[in-house]
Amino acid sequence: MSIKTVLPQFPQFTVHLFKFKNVTNSKEIKQNLIKGDKRYDFSFINAQTVLSEEQLLSAVYRALLDHTQDKIRTKTIHSEVIFSLSPTQNIMDALRRFGIQDDSTDLIVIKIVDSNSQEEFDLSVVEGEEVDITDEDLKSSAILKTIKKNYKLKSEDLTVLSHQIVAAIQLRGL
Amino acid sequence: MSDHLVELAKSHLTNIPVSLISQGAESLIFTTTTHPYMETSDEGQQYIVKFRPPKKYRHPQLDAQLTKRRTLAEARLLQRLYGADGISVPSIIAVDARNGILWLEYIGQQIENGVSSLKNYLWLEDSKADYESLLRAVGDMIARLHQMGIVHGDLTTSNVMLQKHGSQWAPCLIDFGLGFTSDLVEDKAVDLYVLERAILSTHPVHSDNYNSWLMEGYKKGYGKDQGKFKQVMKRYEDVRMRGRKRSMLG
């Protein structure tokens, strides 16, 4: 169902990716996020803005690289992943575009934990149905028009589009 | 000889088993079967890691800046070109600019005499009925590159890789390490001249044919914009003349 992976260059971190549909409490999640409630320490991503697993993991890679080089721009690794999805340097704008919205029903949730401690986490804060997170599932909730607008891209070929998104993520602000 | 540079690259590539395939003045090129973030499903899939090592003779801080800038310059050109109409370049997989590392899609495959570069392929000479269409395609692609205001800067036959599209070979341009943006006819003419010389030096017998196919493709690549094509051609003749004079004197 979900994906659990360790990026070879960052063995100290274990990355979990989940996808939900029919989420009913996005507004509540967002409020608790803003309050800084520890139980909400995840990346909550608006699934409509995500086309591929490659897009997500490339943002995770960017966030972990910047983190290990002491270059992260946001407060936590989880907000940094959302910022890393963005092609621009504006953090507020990135969180607004790629992060959870009050009315989000399709969510991607990412948790990055210390591989040694394997800390426990509780996903019951999300009220919704967990679904698979293959490229096919991601495409089914992706809104291409929004994605193309976010990245200022226009390719009709989704493989090309996904590769162009990766380049935008890797090169943001550099 | 370059062992310490290989070790240095590896220190930035924890858990990535790499093999050195080429070493130039600017960079070391490695292949790996480990993707930096995707769990590869495709066995035997390879990726390119291009590493620009620090240069000892430069001030460390200045050197770090230059390395970062050059890595990014190459990456940005690839970003602009990837997906553009009629142009093929490797896609970017990951960038660690601070360490001078660029991860790229692997282009090409093994052929009888090595990797499928234009250089190796043209060496096979016999029975290659597709040289004409291939060289036209190369010319066409360079024209499109130039029309986008980008100059390759090192158009040798090793920097044109060939990829199988179905049963046909199609060109893919690599190595934008010396590339830059320019709209000057001079820069474009020199780009072409460099490729012409590269073909001439490896294939003196057939180079006339090869170069005329290349030029025909280059002309076609300008589409309706034949005025621009003629300007480049005119300058190209000048560049050739200068080249000839230089070799007569030299």
Ligand SMILES: Nc1ncnc2c1ncn2[C@@H]1O[C@H](COP(=O)(O)OP(=O)(O)O)[C@@H](O)[C@H]1O
């Ligand atoms: N994306 C790629 N796919 C396949 N082979 C590549 C790729 N990039 C580089 N190479 C191989 O490595 C060699 C050197 O790489 P290049 O980028 O041209 O560096 P240099 O600046 O040292 O010439 C190329 O001639 C080619 O054989």
Ligand SMILES: [Mg+2]
């Ligand atoms: Mg080269």
